[in-house]
Amino acid sequence: MIQVAVMGHGVVGSGVTEILLKHSEEIAKKVQEEIYIKKVLDLREFPDSPIADRFTKNFDDIINDDEIKVVVEVMGGLNPAYDFVKKCLENGKSVVTSNKELVAAKGAELLKIADENNLNFLFEASVGGGIPIIRPLNQCLAANEVREIDGILNGTTNFILAKMIKDSMSFEDALALAQQKGYAERNPAADIEGHDACRKICILASLVFGRHVYPDSVHTEGITKVTLTDVEYASAWGGVIKLIGSVKLTDGKQEIIVAPMFVSEESQLSSVDGVFNAILVKGDSTGDVVFYGKGAGKLPTASAVVADVMDCVKHQNKRRYIFWEDADSSNILPFEETKYSMYVLANADDTDSAFAAANEAFGESKKLSRTNSEKNELAFVTPVLTFADFEKAVEKFEQSGAKVITNIRIAVI
Amino acid sequence: MIQVAVMGHGVVGSGVTEILLKHSEEIAKKVQEEIYIKKVLDLREFPDSPIADRFTKNFDDIINDDEIKVVVEVMGGLNPAYDFVKKCLENGKSVVTSNKELVAAKGAELLKIADENNLNFLFEASVGGGIPIIRPLNQCLAANEVREIDGILNGTTNFILAKMIKDSMSFEDALALAQQKGYAERNPAADIEGHDACRKICILASLVFGRHVYPDSVHTEGITKVTLTDVEYASAWGGVIKLIGSVKLTDGKQEIIVAPMFVSEESQLSSVDGVFNAILVKGDSTGDVVFYGKGAGKLPTASAVVADVMDCVKHQNKRRYIFWEDADSSNILPFEETKYSMYVLANADDTDSAFAAANEAFGESKKLSRTNSEKNELAFVTPVLTFADFEKAVEKFEQSGAKVITNIRIAVI
Numbered sequence: 001m002i003q004v005a006v007m008g009h010g011v012v013g014s015g016v017t018e019i020l021l022k023h024s025e026e027i028a029k030k031v032q033e034e035i036y037i038k039k040v041l042d043l044r045e046f047p048d049s050p051i052a053d054r055f056t057k058n059f060d061d062i063i064n065d066d067e068i069k070v071v072v073e074v075m076g077g078l079n080p081a082y083d084f085v086k087k088c089l090e091n092g093k094s095v096v097t098s099n100k101e102l103v104a105a106k107g108a109e110l111l112k113i114a115d116e117n118n119l120n121f122l123f124e125a126s127v128g129g130g131i132p133i134i135r136p137l138n139q140c141l142a143a144n145e146v147r148e149i150d151g152i153l154n155g156t157t158n159f160i161l162a163k164m165i166k167d168s169m170s171f172e173d174a175l176a177l178a179q180q181k182g183y184a185e186r187n188p189a190a191d192i193e194g195h196d197a198c199r200k201i202c203i204l205a206s207l208v209f210g211r212h213v214y215p216d217s218v219h220t221e222g223i224t225k226v227t228l229t230d231v232e233y234a235s236a237w238g239g240v241i242k243l244i245g246s247v248k249l250t251d252g253k254q255e256i257i258v259a260p261m262f263v264s265e266e267s268q269l270s271s272v273d274g275v276f277n278a279i280l281v282k283g284d285s286t287g288d289v290v291f292y293g294k295g296a297g298k299l300p301t302a303s304a305v306v307a308d309v310m311d312c313v314k315h316q317n318k319r320r321y322i323f324w325e326d327a328d329s330s331n332i333l334p335f336e337e338t339k340y341s342m343y344v345l346a347n348a349d350d351t352d353s354a355f356a357a358a359n360e361a362f363g364e365s366k367k368l369s370r371t372n373s374e375k376n377e378l379a380f381v382t383p384v385l386t387f388a389d390f391e392k393a394v395e396k397f398e399q400s401g402a403k404v405i406t407n408i409r410i411a412v413i
Numbered sequence: 414m415i416q417v418a419v420m421g422h423g424v425v426g427s428g429v430t431e432i433l434l435k436h437s438e439e440i441a442k443k444v445q446e447e448i449y450i451k452k453v454l455d456l457r458e459f460p461d462s463p464i465a466d467r468f469t470k471n472f473d474d475i476i477n478d479d480e481i482k483v484v485v486e487v488m489g490g491l492n493p494a495y496d497f498v499k500k501c502l503e504n505g506k507s508v509v510t511s512n513k514e515l516v517a518a519k520g521a522e523l524l525k526i527a528d529e530n531n532l533n534f535l536f537e538a539s540v541g542g543g544i545p546i547i548r549p550l551n552q553c554l555a556a557n558e559v560r561e562i563d564g565i566l567n568g569t570t571n572f573i574l575a576k577m578i579k580d581s582m583s584f585e586d587a588l589a590l591a592q593q594k595g596y597a598e599r600n601p602a603a604d605i606e607g608h609d610a611c612r613k614i615c616i617l618a619s620l621v622f623g624r625h626v627y628p629d630s631v632h633t634e635g636i637t638k639v640t641l642t643d644v645e646y647a648s649a650w651g652g653v654i655k656l657i658g659s660v661k662l663t664d665g666k667q668e669i670i671v672a673p674m675f676v677s678e679e680s681q682l683s684s685v686d687g688v689f690n691a692i693l694v695k696g697d698s699t700g701d702v703v704f705y706g707k708g709a710g711k712l713p714t715a716s717a718v719v720a721d722v723m724d725c726v727k728h729q730n731k732r733r734y735i736f737w738e739d740a741d742s743s744n745i746l747p748f749e750e751t752k753y754s755m756y757v758l759a760n761a762d763d764t765d766s767a768f769a770a771a772n773e774a775f776g777e778s779k780k781l782s783r784t785n786s787e788k789n790e791l792a793f794v795t796p797v798l799t800f801a802d803f804e805k806a807v808e809k810f811e812q813s814g815a816k817v818i819t820n821i822r823i824a825v826i
Contacts, residue, residue: 019556030555130699132553140545142443143432143719271684285716286543286706293702303698306556
């Protein structure tokens with residue numbers, strides 16, 4: 001019998017205990033050990049829980065219990081999760097977490113502590129919820145050189161964008177609907193500003209390229225500025241707008257970004273609907289592989305956590321090979337040097353002469369049109385430019401009297 | 414250093430040696446052991462190979478070499494692969510194979526021998542080529558009760574159907590093109606008759622439900638009877654025709670089938686194009702998860718084989734938990750009891766009265782129409798019926814004078 005503790009009894013945590021209790025027999029059969037939840041840490045009380053007597057409000061009850069070999073951290077947030085996880089790893093307990101903020105901020109350090117103590121630190125659930133992605137990247141695609149990952153990594157923003165695309169709902173209305181359905185928090189900033197997607201692409205980048213990428217070194221744009229006009233132009237161009245987290249190797253450096261992008265309707269990522277996530281992995285041997293499913297939610301995420309717990313139990317005195325080194329941002333391609341073709345929406349008194357000025361400034365561009373466009377509205381797609389050159393071109397273009405309202409990158413996926 | 418042998422130097426085999434040689438350093442770093450190809454078995458000669466001196470035509474050179482710990486079987490076919498693999502497992506060598514015919518026919522027996530000898534028998538590459546599916550099913554989704562798997566498991570037939578759908582190419586022309594491009598064999602029966610897809614769904618079914626399903630207990634239809642008329646009606650209905658391998662639990666029995674089906678354009682599987690494969694896994698906790706990528710080809714398949722070899726090296730004295738029991742077909746739902754809604758194409762002198770007869774015979778059906786239909790052509794979709802009831806209804810319907818030309822199942826995915 002293996003004794004485990006679960007820290008946090010919120011949405012994911014209650015799902016973890018539910019699965020461990022409900023499927024206890026099948027799980028025991030699969031790992032050839034019974035898994036027993038000895039403690040659940042939460043400040044709240046849950047008198048109706050079938051294991052109400054095993055709840056504690058005191059972390060010491062876990063850290064000082066030498067019989068507990070695996071600890072699940074599903075509290076979320078950086079504090080006190082970081083402190084608790086570190087102490088667990090320093091005290092002979094393997095840790096499983098779904099906490100992307102923790103892994104993105106402290107992954108390298110915690111993996112090192114786990115390594116030094118011959119323990120496991122697993123976090124399948126931190127990216128893609130119930131979609132298997134960390135383990136396939138680490139194992140199944142082990143004989144591959146992964147060159148690029150592009151993902152729809154946040155279900156809330158994908159739901160909002162899908163509502164804008166399919167039902168012509170405004171951003172504000174779609175956000176309100178997402179909140180009403182429980183997909184978005186009352187304070188939705190982490191989702192709609194792209195921070196959640198950023199943490200996830202950082203974890204994937206760290207894993208496949210072996211060096212920790214910290215969120216603050218990643219250019220991150222959310223979807224708050226996306227309008228229905230942009231959605232219509234994306235459609236005219238032949239695609240849809242998605243919030244994409246992307247990392248690839250360019251001249252030996254990691255080119256990493258989170259931003260809304262035009263995605264061609266030919267791409268598998270264009271048809272990812274509602275709260276679903278999809279992660280496209282480009283390997284030198286496999287070609288394109290896509291992993292698709294619900295990226296969040298109680299049971300999908302909890303099932304990924306429990307699969308990691310099972311893996312810990314099966315590998316008790318043998319570490320899983322999962323590791324990356326700490327690193328500064330010297331390996332990240334400066335944002336100004338990243339290259340994209342851009343959709344540009346501008347206002348101009350004379351759109352014909354403004355488009356001529358655009359071709360002059362950005363290079364030969366492709367004009368887009370939509371029905372019911374405003375008289376002074378001009379939309380076009382530029383050639384591929386570094387962001388530095390793009391900004392210079394905007395300045396030059398605006399000397400013609402035109403005014404750039406917005407710009408969105410064109411994804412090559 | 415771990416010594417391995419590769420049996421077969423065809424498309425996949427040459428890819429395996431290529432990857433093992435090209436990526437030897439990264440692989441050694443990942444598994445913390447050098448992997449050395451000691452022998453390659455093939456009857457042909459490859460004087461230009463960088464390891465030409467390690468080729469042998471004699472299996473004894475492998476089986477009698479106690480230093481060889483892992484053997485890769487990529488010869489294909491049942492004989493002599495079965496005999497060779499069995500001997501390897503009986504003689505202390507773990508085996509990695511991409512051979513779906515072997516796993517579908519002999520999986521339970523070979524897994525048992527591997528178990529008895531504390532060795533690994535791994536076959537990630539046997540389903541989905543480079544798409545990770547066996548390991549995610551076995552590990553990442555371990556805390557899930559998998560309820561259903563539906564897949565586009567054969568790239569050749571998907572290429573042919575996609576050409577029919579997108580370019581209105583006839584089946585014969587699309588097959589010829591597939592052969593010209595090297596996607597289809599000169600004798601394409603295994604692909605177009607559905608046998609290849611059948612072997613793969615058998616392997617997946619055996620893995621998730623724990624009992625060996627033999628291909629000859631699975632109702633298998635190929636795509637040779639699919640016409641452009643059917644393609645047009647599928648479009649009128651709101652979907653496309655795909656060759657689907659499907660298994661689900663119905664009343665405790667496995668309902669398993671391979672057949673062309675109408676797939677709604679709302680389904681993630683409808684947009685799977687060209688030679689790609691996609692596998693939809695429905696779990697009680699995760700909901701729908703889809704794995705998508707190239708299902709065949711030299712390097713994708715070889716990279717999956719090498720990942721398994723790496724896993725063998727990492728788990729030398731510790732078995733991977735992968736196992737299913739042998740079983741007869743008593744656990745398979747008889748084909749006559751499987752339930753589907755059906756697309757029916759019929760000829761009738763008076764289509765109006767024939768459709769009235771159809772509603773009478775099958776229950777309330779939905780009429781489909783297409784432009785340029787023949788005068789005496791009637792197409793409709795029946796309610797959900799068991800196949801036994803469907804056949805009775807066809808008999809009754811044809812008493813009206815109408816004649817059923819073809820029928821295709823409607824997938825619920």
